[in-house]
Amino acid sequence: MTDTLTERWEAVCPQQRVEPERGVAALVDGTQVAIFRTYDDQLFAIENRDPIAGANVMSRGIVGSRGEAPTVASPLHKEVYDLRTGECLDVAGVAVRTFAVRVRDGMVEVSAT
Amino acid sequence: MKSLVVVGNGMVGQRFVEALRSRDTAGEWRVTVLAEEGRAAYDRVRLSAFFDGVSAEELSLHTEDSGVDLRLGEPVMRVDRQRRVAVTGGGEYPYDALVFATGSYPFVPPVDGTDLPGVFVYRTLDDLEAIREHAKGRRTGAVIGGGLLGLEAANALRLLGLSTHVVEFAPRLMPVQVDEAGGAMLRRYVEELDVKVHTGTGTTAIRPRTDGQAVHGLTLSDGSWVQADIVVVAAGIRPRDDVARAAGLDTGERGGILVDTACRTADERIWAIGECAAVEGRCYGLVAPGYAMAEVVADRLLGGQATFPGADMSTKLKLLGVDVASFGDAHGATEGCLDVTFTDPATRVYAKLVLSDDAKTLLGGVLVGDASAYPTLRASVGGPLPGPPLALLAPESDGAGTRSGIAALPGGAQVCSCNAVTKDQIVGAIHEGCADVPAIKACTRAGTSCGSCVPMLKQLLAVSGVQLSKALCEHFEHSRQELFEIVRVRGIRTFSQLVTEHGRGRGCDICKPAVASILASLGNGYVLDGEQATLQDTNDHFLANIQRDGTYSVVPRIPGGEITPEKLIVIGEVARDFGLYTKITGGQRIDLFGARVEQLPRIWRRLVDAGFESGHAYGKALRTVKSCVGSTWCRYGVQDSVGLAVALELRYRGLRAPHKIKSAVSGCARECAEARSKDFGIIATDSGWNLYVGGNGGFRPRHADLFASDLSTDDLVRYVDRFLMFYIRTADRLQRTAAWIEAMDGGLDHLRAVIVDDSLGLCADLDAAIARHVESYEDEWRATVDDPERVRRFTSFVNAPDTPDPSITFAVERGQPVPALGERRPVVLGLPTMGVSQ
Ligand SMILES: Cc1cc2nc3c(=O)[nH]c(=O)nc-3n(C[C@H](O)[C@H](O)[C@H](O)COP(=O)(O)OP(=O)(O)OC[C@H]3O[C@@H](n4cnc5c(N)ncnc54)[C@H](O)[C@@H]3O)c2cc1C
Ligand code: SF4
Numbered sequence: 001m002t003d004t005l006t007e008r009w010e011a012v013c014p015q016q017r018v019e020p021e022r023g024v025a026a027l028v029d030g031t032q033v034a035i036f037r038t039y040d041d042q043l044f045a046i047e048n049r050d051p052i053a054g055a056n057v058m059s060r061g062i063v064g065s066r067g068e069a070p071t072v073a074s075p076l077h078k079e080v081y082d083l084r085t086g087e088c089l090d091v092a093g094v095a096v097r098t099f100a101v102r103v104r105d106g107m108v109e110v111s112a113t
Numbered sequence: 114m115k116s117l118v119v120v121g122n123g124m125v126g127q128r129f130v131e132a133l134r135s136r137d138t139a140g141e142w143r144v145t146v147l148a149e150e151g152r153a154a155y156d157r158v159r160l161s162a163f164f165d166g167v168s169a170e171e172l173s174l175h176t177e178d179s180g181v182d183l184r185l186g187e188p189v190m191r192v193d194r195q196r197r198v199a200v201t202g203g204g205e206y207p208y209d210a211l212v213f214a215t216g217s218y219p220f221v222p223p224v225d226g227t228d229l230p231g232v233f234v235y236r237t238l239d240d241l242e243a244i245r246e247h248a249k250g251r252r253t254g255a256v257i258g259g260g261l262l263g264l265e266a267a268n269a270l271r272l273l274g275l276s277t278h279v280v281e282f283a284p285r286l287m288p289v290q291v292d293e294a295g296g297a298m299l300r301r302y303v304e305e306l307d308v309k310v311h312t313g314t315g316t317t318a319i320r321p322r323t324d325g326q327a328v329h330g331l332t333l334s335d336g337s338w339v340q341a342d343i344v345v346v347a348a349g350i351r352p353r354d355d356v357a358r359a360a361g362l363d364t365g366e367r368g369g370i371l372v373d374t375a376c377r378t379a380d381e382r383i384w385a386i387g388e389c390a391a392v393e394g395r396c397y398g399l400v401a402p403g404y405a406m407a408e409v410v411a412d413r414l415l416g417g418q419a420t421f422p423g424a425d426m427s428t429k430l431k432l433l434g435v436d437v438a439s440f441g442d443a444h445g446a447t448e449g450c451l452d453v454t455f456t457d458p459a460t461r462v463y464a465k466l467v468l469s470d471d472a473k474t475l476l477g478g479v480l481v482g483d484a485s486a487y488p489t490l491r492a493s494v495g496g497p498l499p500g501p502p503l504a505l506l507a508p509e510s511d512g513a514g515t516r517s518g519i520a521a522l523p524g525g526a527q528v529c530s531c532n533a534v535t536k537d538q539i540v541g542a543i544h545e546g547c548a549d550v551p552a553i554k555a556c557t558r559a560g561t562s563c564g565s566c567v568p569m570l571k572q573l574l575a576v577s578g579v580q581l582s583k584a585l586c587e588h589f590e591h592s593r594q595e596l597f598e599i600v601r602v603r604g605i606r607t608f609s610q611l612v613t614e615h616g617r618g619r620g621c622d623i624c625k626p627a628v629a630s631i632l633a634s635l636g637n638g639y640v641l642d643g644e645q646a647t648l649q650d651t652n653d654h655f656l657a658n659i660q661r662d663g664t665y666s667v668v669p670r671i672p673g674g675e676i677t678p679e680k681l682i683v684i685g686e687v688a689r690d691f692g693l694y695t696k697i698t699g700g701q702r703i704d705l706f707g708a709r710v711e712q713l714p715r716i717w718r719r720l721v722d723a724g725f726e727s728g729h730a731y732g733k734a735l736r737t738v739k740s741c742v743g744s745t746w747c748r749y750g751v752q753d754s755v756g757l758a759v760a761l762e763l764r765y766r767g768l769r770a771p772h773k774i775k776s777a778v779s780g781c782a783r784e785c786a787e788a789r790s791k792d793f794g795i796i797a798t799d800s801g802w803n804l805y806v807g808g809n810g811g812f813r814p815r816h817a818d819l820f821a822s823d824l825s826t827d828d829l830v831r832y833v834d835r836f837l838m839f840y841i842r843t844a845d846r847l848q849r850t851a852a853w854i855e856a857m858d859g860g861l862d863h864l865r866a867v868i869v870d871d872s873l874g875l876c877a878d879l880d881a882a883i884a885r886h887v888e889s890y891e892d893e894w895r896a897t898v899d900d901p902e903r904v905r906r907f908t909s910f911v912n913a914p915d916t917p918d919p920s921i922t923f924a925v926e927r928g929q930p931v932p933a934l935g936e937r938r939p940v941v942l943g944l945p946t947m948g949v950s951q
Binding site (some may be wrong): 011012013017018019020021022024025026027028032035038039049053055056057060061062063064065066067070071073076078080098 | 911
């Protein structure tokens with residue numbers, strides 16, 4: 001983890017704007033980020049760009065699980081990604097960037113470093 | 114280019130031309146087909162279906178091919194081998210190669226009276242039409258011949274309402290296929306249908322009425338008299354070798370154009386295939402060997418080396434509703450062979466296995482009354498018995514018995530004899546990823562002709578390592594159908610409850626949309642409320658179709674393809690104002706592309722205000738009911754096809770299903786709306802509507818099958834209601850209606866029984882479910898744009914709702930916006946592999 005002191009967090013939206021098992025897109029420092037909330041209220045953030053199709057759509061994928069992993073499926077061609085690591089579980093060697101995300105004072109914050 | 118002349122356009126001739134044309138990619142051959150009959154090839158095997166109301170068009174095997182010069186009603190009279198021309202009444206046709214596919218003619222025994230009016234043979238559609246015509250107003254009929262054809266003819270006379278007699282010279286019915294005891298069992302079935310059977314007696318004469326104008330009856334060799342107003346002669350067939358013989362070609366001992374295993378005559382330019390050919394002296398009176406010959410000659414003409422491997426004469430038939438099968442050495446002609454027989458008078462099943470003298474090898478057998486073990490047994494001929502004999506023969510043996518049977522089959526055993534596909538080839542296809550029967554069919558052709566091996570394909574799937582698990586995905590062990598029942602019966606209303614109580618994990622992109630569709634089909638209201646929203650695929654979530662660049666397309670409903678100029682103008686204005694690419698779809702509507710998520714509510718506000726509704730192009734739901742202009746304008750139209758299409762589209766709009774549903778209505782038999790390529794298609798007739806089901810375009814195009822004819826509008830709607838609801842309840846996820854019907858035990862007949870005769874007692878339920886749908890329908894887009902809370906979901910960025918996705922940019926092509934993707938990479942789809950089965 002990055003040193004909390006030098007980390008810059010950007011508040012994105014109120015927590016309830018991210019519905020359980022669904023995602024939203026946000027612009028963080030010019031980068032498109034997809035933020036998801038799982039059924040047990042954990043938050044995850046990954047890059048919104050589908051690395052295979054090249055379109056910014058990941059936030060609109062279906063959230064679920066594969067084995068233990070919380071996942072999201074690309075809405076374009078349904079490749080499934082592990083929300084914790086960004087790793088694509090269907091195509092070896094493909095991954096999306098992940099971002100740290102947390103809730104402070106009811107606001108969802110994404111690490112902008 | 115070389116010239117190929119094909120003599121005869123029957124089943125085999127047609128298959129041959131198709132096989133050659135599909136492989137002759139270099140265009141080596143120019144093909145001329147000279148046909149005696151006035152209509153193009155049709156399915157002679159199913160000829161009798163004509164009396165069940167199947168029309169001549171539906172029996173047609175004809176495929177449009179501009180590369181083939183098909184000359185109907187122009188029989189070949191002579192072949193001049195010196196000058197290499199085929200001579201017809203219309204001219205001379207030079208050839209480099211000539212293929213005889215002239216089939217057989219019915220054998221008519223030399224007795225008096227066969228030329229009387231009212232005496233017919235049973236070979237062509239013309240024969241059947243004449244029989245039907247003559248039978249009007251008559252009461253009695255007789256068939257000469259108690260074999261396969263004779264029994265089919267007897268059933269036809271029965272269906273025409275005649276009291277029917279069958280006269281067979283041999284001591285039993287179907288003497289070629291079944292043995293004594295099997296014949297006796299068959300006779301009991303047949304007599305129960307009020308058909309009088311006379312065996313062991315010949316016909317000595319056909320007698321006219323006293324006025325000499327028509328047939329009156331038969332005198333039999335035992336002296337008895339059978340009265341008949343109509344007589345059908347079905348006493349066997351003879352190969353049509355007359356033209357070949359006159360050209361100086363050799364014929365077999367018992368007739369047939371003599372050819373070698375390449376199907377070539379002594380003249381290297383002349384070939385013979387199908388029933389007219391005597392391959393090394395032997396003729397084959399079934400279609401499957403003929404198809405194999407067709408493939409051989411197609412291959413040879415393109416330089417291949419294929420040979421005809423011989424064919425077994427195993428048959429499985431349903432005659433007068435009775436299953437009859439015989440295979441291998443059915444009569445126990447092998448020296449020292451042993452019989453195992455099984456007779457059950459209670460279930461009226463007779464079965465016999467013929468085994469080698471050491472009782473280890475299966476040689477052949479006969480089944481009457483229940484032929485479910487036929488596929489396994491036939492494929493085991495020549496090998497070890499696939500299980501204990503009684504377990505194999507006892508009815509309902511497709512439980513444990515045949516299952517162990519299929520596993521014990523040798524790999525080289527032919528599972529599909531029509532298309533010569535072995536067990537090894539099918540198992541290979543399964544290992545390469547074919548996971549269901551339609552996939553195996555597409556990849557190996559097994560099961561695509563007579564269909565009798567389909568149960569075996571299912572068993573092979575079941576026993577192959579690729580367990581045919583019905584589990585939807587890792588979260589549910591149930592099939593979609595089972596989940597549907599669970600949700601329905603237990604009244605479950607949320608995915609969370611379902612997955613907690615009946616599944617595991619948190620779901621995925623497979624089970625969530627499937628459950629969403631089930632909940633929607635069961636009338637759980639607006640699809641984006643509460644938890645339901647999280648189940649939806651992005652298309653359903655944003656009520657639009659996602660495109661490659663992450664934008665969406667918008668399709669307003671245009672019922673029946675009918676639209677006023679005012680509404681057209683609105684669509685044009687919306688497209689212009691939002692900079693959308695517009696395209697007319699195949700479903701007679703207009704698709705607007707390039708809308709960003711945050712634009713969708715504004716676009717729809719305008720459309721809804723102008724009276725448009727969601728077209729559900731994004732949903733697994735009814736899409737369009739396409740129509741031709743019908744009797745309102747068209748000079749050929751016989752019914753108002755547009756009116757019906759609009760009514761149907763409005764009735765079923767928004768109905769969620771396992772897959773998309775398409776439909777069309779044509780105003781007359783010319784079928785301009787292409788209704789037969791739809792899940793349910795309707796074609797107007799003079800007195801009502803014909804309903805077709807199970808068609809689709811796409812990857813594996815398929816014509817819909819006739820479900821019922823001449824329906825009133827009320828009956829039509831009732832049947833469609835039930836068809837759709839039954840499909841929604843019982844189909845697998847993403848299974849189109851065609852595959853659903855194909856996979857159904859009993860197929861179309863079963864479906865008809867469920868929908869028309871209410872054989873499962875479900876109809877009241879299905880009717881009520883549709884009624885609920887019709888009542889509770891609301892336009893999803895209106896419900897969305899009228900509710901600010903719902904509209905809020907349509908944002909580009911939660912923290913910058915007014916900023917459009919900066920990565921979406923457009924270029925201009927032919928005056929319209931198109932995605933300007935940095936790297937436009939083609940999308941790779943999993944294509945089915947075509948196996949070559951020879
Ligand atoms: C009622 C019925 C039921 C049957 N059921 C079964 C079944 O269940 N299973 C099965 O395997 N088989 C069945 N058969 C047999 C099957 O139909 C034939 O094996 C198959 O049609 C043979 O195809 P073919 O092309 O060789 O001959 P055909 O289909 O008879 O075609 C030959 C064509 O050549 C034409 N012709 C003949 N001479 C000339 C000429 N000189 N010039 C131009 N054209 C000419 C004929 O008019 C005919 O159209 C059935 C047959 C009938 C009649
Ligand atoms: S199907 Fe018939 S009614 Fe409809 S447009 Fe064609 S010809 Fe006219």
